[in-house]
Amino acid sequence: MxxxxxxxxxxxxxxxxxxxxxxxxxxxxxxxxxxxxxxxxxxxxxxxxxxxxxxxxxxxxxxxxxxxxxxxxxxxxxxxxxxxxxxxxxxxxxxxxxxxxxxxxxxxxxxxxxxxxxxxxxNLPKPKSQDFFSVLDIFLNEKFEDVNPNTKKKYQTFKKVLHDFKKEKGYILTFSNINEQFHKSFTRYLAEDKNLLNSTISKYWSSFSVLMNYSVKNGYTNNMEYKDFKKIKYETDVIFLEEYELEAIRTLDLSKNHGLNNVRWIFLYMCYTGQRYADIRGLTPSELQRTEDGLEWRLFQRKNNKPKMVTIPIIFEAEKILNMFINESESRNGRVLPVLSNQKMNKYIKEICKKAKITETIHQVKYRNKERVEINKPKYTFISCHSARRSFVSNSLMRGMNPETIMKITGHEDSSTMNLYKKIKSSFAMKEYRRVWSNGNENSTESNQDGGNISLK
Incomplete structure (x- = not known):
């Protein structure tokens, strides 16, 4: 009909x-x-x-x-x-x-x-009678059932910031007033009151979108205005450790500090395998398999609750590190490596890098909303657990490894991630060119001056 x-x-x-x-x-x-x-x-x-x-x-x-x-x-x-x-x-x-x-x-x-x-x-489906923060609690209770500690901490911080915004700004946050005015007010609050850079602000909005998707899907709201919020753009600076810096860490004398010594070897293992902190921490002997080609780590990565198997070839340096700790894995509930909390690992990694004299000044230009912020800090202050993954990708690319092969090992699914490393490869090539051509020619600057100045038009 x-x-x-x-x-x-x-x-x-x-x-x-x-x-x-x-x-x-x-x-x-x-x-x-x-x-x-x-x-x-x-x-x-x-x-x-x-x-x-x-x-x-x-x-x-x-x-x-x-x-x-x-x-x-x-x-x-x-x-x-x-x-x-x-x-x-x-x-x-x-x-x-x-x-x-x-x-x-x-x-x-x-x-x-x-x-x-x-x-x-x-007569569109009426939202369930739950206020915004009640739904936030329901969402977090479900979210926390199967997430790693870092994700849990991220959403707890997200919840606290929303409550702070409500309290400090007197903003009555309901599903009905999630609009462009809220978007501008909350962004301004994160930048001016919380003093956050755009890279961090963007992560808060990402968490907010996940919450709203959940709320719409489960019938708590029909408000779709959040999908039109303009995304905050920012550039990601890929700071990594070059091979000579990894060697400086490897040869550093930490014999008098057992704790730092352990963190040093775990961090290097991360740099040699390119895996995330959570996967390194959960490594068990059963995931290690000896094949004709050598030792392999067969890992089921879990990100966004989607398990994915990756196979990581274990190079000689990484295998030596495993041999240092594997015999004591039973005392750590089957975990091969004595990995500390993410926060402590990051703290000690910075201390190790400082001792290894990784102190080059890094200059960055960031933005806090529309305000330009210049940052100049020693390189070791930027190094963390995740720097190991970036170091693996960067050094593998500079050694000539195929990007698709790297993605199979790291578990990256989006090829655009590799684009972040293109400028690194380019800058490294220029650095190598200058190093090679100036080698043994200390008077290259004077020679250039004798030949006259080059005019760039």
């Missing part, structure tokens, strides 16, 4: 030839150059007895992320799951309301249209 489907309004750019549009609709293929670049409204389309009527919903999406064949968001769309659930929920509600009326009386086309209009405008 009737059929329902979703339809995206203003899919094409203004001025697109109607023949092009008809051709695209017929073939169900879209040439991206003709697509509208802005978000447009999603309509519910009703066909009945030869008439077609569309009803505007509250949802919007970029045409590039919309599948015109399925009339649903593409799976590659960042918020595919959430939006798809909401659209399905709306469609089901419309069908239920129409069915309820049909069981009682005959309905006309006008009746069907009125039911759809009423449902779309007024």
């Amino acid at each position: 009737y059929s329902l489907n979703f339809y995206l309004d203003k899919t094409y750019r203004v001025g697109t030839d109607s023949k092009v549009i008809k051709q695209h609709l017929f073939k169900k293929k879209v040439n991206q150059k003709h697509l509208n670049l802005r978000k447009t409204s999603i309509y519910l389309w009703c066909s009945m007895l030869g008439t077609k009527t569309k009803f505007r919903t509250q949802f919007r999406i970029e045409p590039l992320s919309w599948d015109i064949k399925k009339q649903r968001p593409k799976k590659a769309y960042e918020h595919y799951t959430t939006l798809n659930i909401l659209l399905s929920r709306l469609m089901k509600k419309v069908e239920e309301n129409i069915m309820a009326v049909q069981l009682k009386e005959m309905v006309t086309v006008e009746d069907i249209h009125e039911i759809i209009k009423q449902t779309v405008n007024d």
